Amino acid sequence: MKQVKKYLKMISPFNNMQEMPEAIFVVKKMLAFLAIYFSAAVLGEAVIIGGLMAMGYNPLQGDMPTENPAGVLVGLFPYYGFIIFILFTMLYCKLVEKRTLRSMGFRKPVSDYLVGAVMAVALLAVIMGICCITGCISFEGMNEKVSYGYLLALFIGFIIQSMGEEILCRGFLMPSLLKKISVPSAVLVSSTAFALPHVTSFSEMEMKFRVVGILNLYLVSVLFSLLVIYRSNIWGACGLHGVWNSLLYGVFGLNLSGSEENAAGVLCFKVEEFNLLNGGMYGIEASVITMVVLGIAVVLIWKGCRKYN
Numbered sequence: 001m002k003q004v005k006k007y008l009k010m011i012s013p014f015n016n017m018q019e020m021p022e023a024i025f026v027v028k029k030m031l032a033f034l035a036i037y038f039s040a041a042v043l044g045e046a047v048i049i050g051g052l053m054a055m056g057y058n059p060l061q062g063d064m065p066t067e068n069p070a071g072v073l074v075g076l077f078p079y080y081g082f083i084i085f086i087l088f089t090m091l092y093c094k095l096v097e098k099r100t101l102r103s104m105g106f107r108k109p110v111s112d113y114l115v116g117a118v119m120a121v122a123l124l125a126v127i128m129g130i131c132c133i134t135g136c137i138s139f140e141g142m143n144e145k146v147s148y149g150y151l152l153a154l155f156i157g158f159i160i161q162s163m164g165e166e167i168l169c170r171g172f173l174m175p176s177l178l179k180k181i182s183v184p185s186a187v188l189v190s191s192t193a194f195a196l197p198h199v200t201s202f203s204e205m206e207m208k209f210r211v212v213g214i215l216n217l218y219l220v221s222v223l224f225s226l227l228v229i230y231r232s233n234i235w236g237a238c239g240l241h242g243v244w245n246s247l248l249y250g251v252f253g254l255n256l257s258g259s260e261e262n263a264a265g266v267l268c269f270k271v272e273e274f275n276l277l278n279g280g281m282y283g284i285e286a287s288v289i290t291m292v293v294l295g296i297a298v299v300l301i302w303k304g305c306r307k308y309n
Helices: 002-011 022-054 070-080 082-095 112-134 148-177 183-202 207-231 235-251 288-308
Strands: 138-142 267-270
Touching (some): 022 070, 022 082, 022 183, 070 148, 082 148, 112 235, 148 183, 148 207, 148 235, 207 235, 207 288
16 A cells, blocks of 8 residues: 555656656656646636626537627637646646746747747748649639738737647656656657647548648657757747748648638638648648658758757
């Protein structure tokens, strides 16, 4: 019984014990990740439900706003709700792990956010260019009905959402793991944590799209992780992640991570036939073209990391 209590105390995410085998330490940090994630998700859901009820709707009975501006506002809630994830992660690191914001990657230069943003533009330009050349996606022209006010609000939401995911996976989890395990192991575990919440969006996809999509999730997560290590801060990963989502959904008007919402981007692209080149229903994030481009980017950043070290 004493032995059981000892192990329960070791893996508890609510203490800062570190003297334990590596495998148990990894379990402990994954439990902490899940505790933060689900606590923030539950509170965020409660806030959204409370806000809707205050607006005169009852989401518990399926009564949701569908007309604008209330309908648009509800669509933005999930993105802005990541403010709660950011606060919960920072509080956990401060109160439980006794860590500073600097230890979470909030170091200079903040301008590295622009470095990540430029990387996102370059990667998507290459991917979309290849998709158009191969004919798996065709350009139809400009969207004359786009709402730039909505897109601005959406871009801000993507910045918050991507920063929340990066702070949780690359600001909290990866540095915590590095206290005990190697860099490759820490990158792999934090990438698995990053992929977990996204896996459910593959549930209705064909197996071939699931395989490529999950591989791409790991590749982009490894890219984020290596960028944090290479630049010694979290800003570049936040910029790459946020601008990637903003461009893919808000500019190109393409499906984002299997989202069933209809994107209203600045540009109009058309997918004639679902295949592995364009990623099918999931979008280009389940495309083999994206897999190759991300793979090359990972190799280049990895070489940069080794040279830097």
